Amino acid sequence: DTEVTQTPKHLVMGMTNKKSLKCEQHMGHRAMYWYKQKAKKPPELMFVYSYEKLSINESVPSRFSPECPNSSLLNLHLHALQPEDSALYLCASSQDYGTGGDQPQHFGDGTRLSIL
Amino acid sequence: GQQVMQIPQYQHVQEGEDFTTYCNSSTTLSNIQWYKQRPGGHPVFLIQLVKSGEVKKQKRLTFQFGEAKKNSSLHITATQTTDVGTYFCAGPGNSGGSNYKLTFGKGTLLTVNP
Numbered sequence: 071d072t073e074v075t076q077t078p079k080h081l082v083m084g085m086t087n088k089k090s091l092k093c094e095q096h097m098g099h100r101a102m103y104w105y106k107q108k109a110k111k112p113p114e115l116m117f118v119y120s121y122e123k124l125s126i127n128e129s130v131p132s133r134f135s136p137e138c139p140n141s142s143l144l145n146l147h148l149h150a151l152q153p154e155d156s157a158l159y160l161c162a163s164s165q166d167y168g169t170g171g172d173q174p175q176h177f178g179d180g181t182r183l184s185i186l
Numbered sequence: 187g188q189q190v191m192q193i194p195q196y197q198h199v200q201e202g203e204d205f206t207t208y209c210n211s212s213t214t215l216s217n218i219q220w221y222k223q224r225p226g227g228h229p230v231f232l233i234q235l236v237k238s239g240e241v242k243k244q245k246r247l248t249f250q251f252g253e254a255k256k257n258s259s260l261h262i263t264a265t266q267t268t269d270v271g272t273y274f275c276a277g278p279g280n281s282g283g284s285n286y287k288l289t290f291g292k293g294t295l296l297t298v299n300p
Contacts, residue, residue: 112274112290113229115281126281160228170286171278172217177228 073097074178076161082184085151091181093144093161101125101167102144103175104136105160113160113177119144120167151185158182190218190277192291200299205262207294209275216278218251218258219288224271232260267298 074095083089093102101120105113118126119138127136133155135147144161158180164173191210199205209218217236221229233242235251235258242249248261262269272293279289 110295112293115287118287126285126287128281128287169216169278170281171276171288172286174219174231174234175229175288176231179228 076178080182088149091146095163099163101164103162107158153185156185190291196295198297207260209258211256214255219276221274222271265298
Protein backbone atom coordinates (compact mmCIF):
# COMPACT_ATOMS: atom_id res chain seq x y z
CA ASP A 71 0.00 0.00 0.00
CA THR A 72 1.32 3.41 -0.93
CA GLU A 73 1.35 6.18 1.67
CA VAL A 74 0.93 8.83 -1.01
CA THR A 75 -2.54 8.74 -2.52
CA GLN A 76 -3.27 10.08 -5.97
CA THR A 77 -6.63 10.55 -7.68
CA PRO A 78 -7.84 9.83 -10.21
CA LYS A 79 -5.84 6.78 -11.29
CA HIS A 80 -6.80 7.28 -14.93
CA LEU A 81 -7.97 10.40 -16.75
CA VAL A 82 -8.95 10.95 -20.36
CA MET A 83 -9.59 14.52 -21.39
CA GLY A 84 -9.97 16.63 -24.47
CA MET A 85 -7.66 19.48 -25.30
CA THR A 86 -10.22 22.09 -24.24
CA ASN A 87 -11.08 20.49 -20.90
CA LYS A 88 -10.08 21.64 -17.43
CA LYS A 89 -9.29 18.97 -14.86
CA SER A 90 -7.30 18.56 -11.67
CA LEU A 91 -5.03 15.86 -10.31
CA LYS A 92 -4.95 15.41 -6.56
CA CYS A 93 -2.32 14.07 -4.19
CA GLU A 94 -2.46 13.50 -0.45
CA GLN A 95 0.06 12.31 2.12
CA HIS A 96 -0.25 11.90 5.88
CA MET A 97 3.36 11.17 6.75
CA GLY A 98 4.00 14.70 7.98
CA HIS A 99 6.30 15.34 5.04
CA ARG A 100 6.98 18.99 4.26
CA ALA A 101 8.17 18.63 0.66
CA MET A 102 5.94 17.51 -2.19
CA TYR A 103 6.71 16.99 -5.85
CA TRP A 104 5.07 16.56 -9.23
CA TYR A 105 6.81 14.43 -11.85
CA LYS A 106 5.91 13.54 -15.40
CA GLN A 107 6.93 10.13 -16.72
CA LYS A 108 6.70 8.99 -20.32
CA ALA A 109 6.86 5.29 -21.19
CA LYS A 110 10.31 3.72 -20.80
CA LYS A 111 11.73 7.00 -19.46
CA PRO A 112 12.73 8.16 -15.98
CA PRO A 113 10.52 10.55 -14.01
CA GLU A 114 11.05 14.21 -14.94
CA LEU A 115 10.62 16.79 -12.20
CA MET A 116 7.96 19.44 -12.80
CA PHE A 117 7.43 21.24 -9.48
CA VAL A 118 8.68 21.17 -5.91
CA TYR A 119 6.79 22.55 -2.92
CA SER A 120 8.63 23.03 0.32
CA TYR A 121 6.62 24.02 3.40
CA GLU A 122 3.69 24.79 1.10
CA LYS A 123 5.66 27.24 -1.01
CA LEU A 124 6.69 26.66 -4.60
CA SER A 125 10.45 26.11 -4.59
CA ILE A 126 11.12 24.84 -8.07
CA ASN A 127 9.28 25.18 -11.37
CA GLU A 128 11.21 23.30 -14.04
CA SER A 129 10.08 25.66 -16.81
CA VAL A 130 6.77 23.85 -17.06
CA PRO A 131 4.20 25.31 -19.52
CA SER A 132 1.51 27.44 -17.92
CA ARG A 133 -1.18 24.95 -18.94
CA PHE A 134 0.00 23.06 -15.84
CA SER A 135 -0.77 24.95 -12.64
CA PRO A 136 0.25 23.50 -9.26
CA GLU A 137 -1.38 24.31 -5.96
CA CYS A 138 -0.54 23.32 -2.39
CA PRO A 139 -3.59 24.08 -0.19
CA ASN A 140 -1.92 22.67 2.95
CA SER A 141 0.98 20.51 4.02
CA SER A 142 -0.85 17.28 3.17
CA LEU A 143 -2.37 18.16 -0.17
CA LEU A 144 -0.98 18.90 -3.60
CA ASN A 145 -3.02 19.60 -6.72
CA LEU A 146 -2.12 19.92 -10.37
CA HIS A 147 -4.62 21.90 -12.42
CA LEU A 148 -4.72 21.09 -16.11
CA HIS A 149 -6.05 23.29 -18.89
CA ALA A 150 -5.75 23.22 -22.68
CA LEU A 151 -3.34 20.30 -22.69
CA GLN A 152 -1.73 18.91 -25.81
CA PRO A 153 -1.55 15.28 -26.96
CA GLU A 154 2.15 15.20 -26.06
CA ASP A 155 1.16 15.82 -22.44
CA SER A 156 -0.19 12.27 -22.25
CA ALA A 157 1.91 10.54 -19.61
CA LEU A 158 1.98 9.14 -16.09
CA TYR A 159 1.90 11.97 -13.55
CA LEU A 160 3.53 11.05 -10.27
CA CYS A 161 3.27 12.82 -6.96
CA ALA A 162 5.97 12.28 -4.36
CA SER A 163 6.80 13.53 -0.90
CA SER A 164 9.86 13.65 1.32
CA GLN A 165 10.48 14.57 4.91
CA ASP A 166 11.68 17.98 3.82
CA TYR A 167 13.41 19.49 0.83
CA GLY A 168 16.79 19.67 2.50
CA THR A 169 19.44 20.87 0.12
CA GLY A 170 17.54 19.26 -2.73
CA GLY A 171 18.10 15.74 -4.01
CA ASP A 172 19.20 14.32 -0.69
CA GLN A 173 15.90 13.14 0.74
CA PRO A 174 14.36 9.77 -0.13
CA GLN A 175 11.06 10.28 -1.89
CA HIS A 176 7.84 8.35 -1.52
CA PHE A 177 5.83 8.13 -4.71
CA GLY A 178 2.11 7.69 -5.26
CA ASP A 179 0.67 5.27 -7.80
CA GLY A 180 0.31 8.07 -10.33
CA THR A 181 -2.42 9.28 -12.66
CA ARG A 182 -2.33 7.93 -16.21
CA LEU A 183 -3.41 10.87 -18.34
CA SER A 184 -4.50 10.62 -21.95
CA ILE A 185 -5.19 13.71 -24.03
CA LEU A 186 -7.47 13.22 -27.01
CA GLY B 187 23.09 20.22 -15.81
CA GLN B 188 24.12 17.28 -13.69
CA GLN B 189 23.61 13.96 -15.42
CA VAL B 190 23.67 10.51 -13.96
CA MET B 191 24.50 7.88 -16.58
CA GLN B 192 23.18 4.38 -16.08
CA ILE B 193 24.00 1.14 -17.93
CA PRO B 194 22.89 -1.20 -19.29
CA GLN B 195 19.54 0.05 -20.59
CA TYR B 196 18.12 -3.48 -20.71
CA GLN B 197 19.13 -6.80 -19.17
CA HIS B 198 17.46 -10.14 -19.70
CA VAL B 199 18.52 -13.02 -17.47
CA GLN B 200 17.50 -16.56 -16.68
CA GLU B 201 16.06 -17.02 -13.23
CA GLY B 202 18.89 -17.77 -10.83
CA GLU B 203 21.49 -15.72 -12.71
CA ASP B 204 23.04 -12.60 -11.20
CA PHE B 205 22.37 -9.05 -12.39
CA THR B 206 24.26 -5.77 -12.05
CA THR B 207 23.41 -2.23 -13.05
CA TYR B 208 25.90 0.64 -12.95
CA CYS B 209 25.54 4.34 -12.41
CA ASN B 210 28.15 7.02 -13.17
CA SER B 211 28.38 10.75 -12.58
CA SER B 212 30.91 13.23 -13.94
CA THR B 213 30.91 15.05 -10.61
CA THR B 214 31.06 13.99 -6.99
CA LEU B 215 27.69 13.14 -5.51
CA SER B 216 26.69 13.90 -1.95
CA ASN B 217 24.53 10.81 -2.00
CA ILE B 218 22.95 8.35 -4.39
CA GLN B 219 19.57 6.69 -4.18
CA TRP B 220 18.17 3.60 -5.85
CA TYR B 221 14.55 3.06 -6.83
CA LYS B 222 12.65 0.12 -8.34
CA GLN B 223 9.64 0.52 -10.59
CA ARG B 224 7.61 -2.58 -11.41
CA PRO B 225 5.85 -2.66 -14.80
CA GLY B 226 2.74 -0.50 -14.52
CA GLY B 227 3.80 0.67 -11.07
CA HIS B 228 5.46 3.62 -9.44
CA PRO B 229 9.06 4.14 -8.28
CA VAL B 230 9.73 2.67 -4.85
CA PHE B 231 12.68 3.84 -2.79
CA LEU B 232 15.17 1.05 -2.10
CA ILE B 233 18.19 2.63 -0.44
CA GLN B 234 20.37 5.70 -0.02
CA LEU B 235 24.18 5.64 0.04
CA VAL B 236 26.05 8.56 1.54
CA LYS B 237 29.57 7.53 2.51
CA SER B 238 32.55 6.97 0.23
CA GLY B 239 33.03 3.25 -0.42
CA GLU B 240 29.79 2.38 1.33
CA VAL B 241 28.30 -1.08 0.81
CA LYS B 242 24.80 -1.98 1.92
CA LYS B 243 22.89 -5.22 1.56
CA GLN B 244 19.20 -6.00 1.44
CA LYS B 245 18.77 -9.77 1.23
CA ARG B 246 19.93 -10.62 -2.32
CA LEU B 247 20.57 -6.98 -3.27
CA THR B 248 24.00 -5.37 -2.74
CA PHE B 249 24.49 -1.65 -3.23
CA GLN B 250 27.89 0.03 -3.53
CA PHE B 251 29.02 3.66 -3.61
CA GLY B 252 32.41 4.30 -5.17
CA GLU B 253 35.38 5.65 -3.28
CA ALA B 254 35.28 8.87 -5.28
CA LYS B 255 31.48 9.10 -4.84
CA LYS B 256 31.06 9.30 -8.59
CA ASN B 257 29.74 5.83 -9.28
CA SER B 258 27.44 3.25 -7.79
CA SER B 259 26.20 -0.24 -8.53
CA LEU B 260 23.32 -2.51 -7.65
CA HIS B 261 23.95 -6.24 -7.77
CA ILE B 262 21.23 -8.86 -7.44
CA THR B 263 22.29 -12.40 -6.64
CA ALA B 264 20.25 -15.31 -7.99
CA THR B 265 17.48 -13.31 -9.62
CA GLN B 266 13.85 -14.25 -9.16
CA THR B 267 10.82 -13.35 -11.25
CA THR B 268 9.81 -10.91 -8.52
CA ASP B 269 12.92 -8.87 -9.35
CA VAL B 270 11.45 -7.83 -12.71
CA GLY B 271 11.23 -4.07 -13.15
CA THR B 272 13.21 -0.95 -13.93
CA TYR B 273 15.95 0.02 -11.52
CA PHE B 274 16.80 3.70 -11.34
CA CYS B 275 19.73 5.37 -9.65
CA ALA B 276 19.19 9.00 -8.69
CA GLY B 277 21.46 11.72 -7.41
CA PRO B 278 21.36 15.45 -6.72
CA GLY B 279 21.41 17.58 -9.85
CA ASN B 280 21.46 21.34 -10.22
CA SER B 281 18.10 22.87 -11.01
CA GLY B 282 19.42 26.34 -11.56
CA GLY B 283 21.01 28.74 -9.11
CA SER B 284 21.32 27.23 -5.68
CA ASN B 285 18.46 24.81 -6.16
CA TYR B 286 19.09 21.10 -6.46
CA LYS B 287 16.77 18.31 -7.45
CA LEU B 288 16.83 14.53 -7.56
CA THR B 289 18.04 13.56 -11.04
CA PHE B 290 17.27 10.07 -12.25
CA GLY B 291 19.40 7.88 -14.46
CA LYS B 292 17.66 6.43 -17.52
CA GLY B 293 17.12 3.16 -15.69
CA THR B 294 17.87 -0.49 -16.36
CA LEU B 295 14.93 -2.69 -17.29
CA LEU B 296 15.43 -6.18 -15.88
CA THR B 297 13.45 -9.08 -17.27
CA VAL B 298 13.75 -12.58 -15.84
CA ASN B 299 12.98 -15.76 -17.74
CA PRO B 300 11.55 -18.38 -15.35
